[in-house]
Amino acid sequence: MSDDATEPATEAFLAHRNLLFTVAYEVLGSAADAEDVLQETWLQWAKADRGQVRDQRALLVRITTRQALNRLRTIKRHREAYVGPWLPEPLLTAPDVAEDVELAESVSMALMLVLETLSPTERAVFVLREVFDVGYDEIAAAVDRSPAAVRQIAHRARRHVDSRRPRRVVSSNECRAVLESFRRAVETGDPQALLEVLAPQVVLISDGGGIKHAALRPVTGAERVARMFAGGISKVEGAITAEPTVVNGNPALLVRLDGEIDGVMAVGTEDGRITGLYYVRNPEKLSHVTSPTPLTLR
Structure with missing residues (x-):
């Protein structure tokens, strides 16, 4: 391909790169895999007859x-052999992502986990239709199904997600306040304060990927979660700090051990209490928490 042909192709690709990354990330839950998909997309795009593209x-x-x-x-099969619970790869995001309520909800750890329960086709259809408002005909062309079939898949996926997603979207300020109460309770070692900020049926999911220590199954219940935090912190040799950050468009904590990044903790909240704790410790998933990743729905 000549340089004259490559330059417009590159400009068009770069103009939409953030959107394409967001689509790939929401379908995959992995920034590393999303980056690989963008490389493959570029190769296909560079070979396309763009003179016929409207x-x-x-x-x-x-x-x-x-x-x-x-x-x-492909990676669905690999995840079946993953050691312990699998959590989406966390992304440090810029303030504009948090300000876009629709975008922040769509990439929240809680919703991304719900999307993991969909089949690959259901997930792609849901993401394109519900998040990016793509028309049924265009989705049909993308997933190689008829528009009528896509409508049925979209309805089934929406019903599945709605039955499992949080009942309401919590504001960033409310989430930040709950997270700060949790941080103080953990740092002071106050068990009662910790119990007060955790919902009775809170679920803790930790992802070490077999590389870092983490619970091999979700831990449910405020008392069990509180005991796990209290016991875990007492065994740690070194100084633990937790600094507020914004991950996947939502307030989170960046946890450090002796100054080195140990993991990222995201939360789900309802009615002023934490309903879900998502702790990513797998070092292979922490490469996107030191500089912001641009995301967009447009």
Whole structure:
């Protein structure tokens, strides 16, 4: 391909790169895999006959979705052999992501975990329709199904997600206040304060990937979670700090041990209490928590 042909292709790709990454990440839950998908998308886009393309954005989204769907089907099998619970790869995000309520909810750890329970096709259809408002005909072209079939898949996926997603979207300020209460309770070792900030049926999910120590199964119940934190902290040799940050568009804690990043803790909250704690310790998933990753729905 000549340089004259490559330059417009590159400009169009870069103009939509953040959108394409967001699509791939929401379908896959992995920034590393999303980056690989973008490379594959570029190769397909560079070979396309763009003279016949009426909507470059639509075609790029279609190519990205196909590549992400193919990769998701492959990594789904790999995740079945993953050691302990699998959590999405956390992303440090810029303030504008947190200010976009729709975007922040769509990449929240709680919703991303719900998306993990969908089949690959259901997930791709849900993401394109519910998050990016892509038309049924365009989704059908991306997932190789008829528009009628896509409508049925979208309805089934939406019903599944709605039955499991948080009842309401919690504001960043409310979430930040709950998270600060949790941080203080953990740092002071006050068991009563910890119990007060945890919902009775709180669920703790920790992801060490077999590399870092983590519970091999979710831990449920305020008292069990509180005991686990109290016991775990008492065994740690070194200084633990937890600093507020914004991960996946939502308030979170960046946990350090003797100044080195140990993990990221995201939360789900309802009615002023923590309902879900998501602690990512797998070092292979922490490469995107030191500099912001740009995300967009447009």
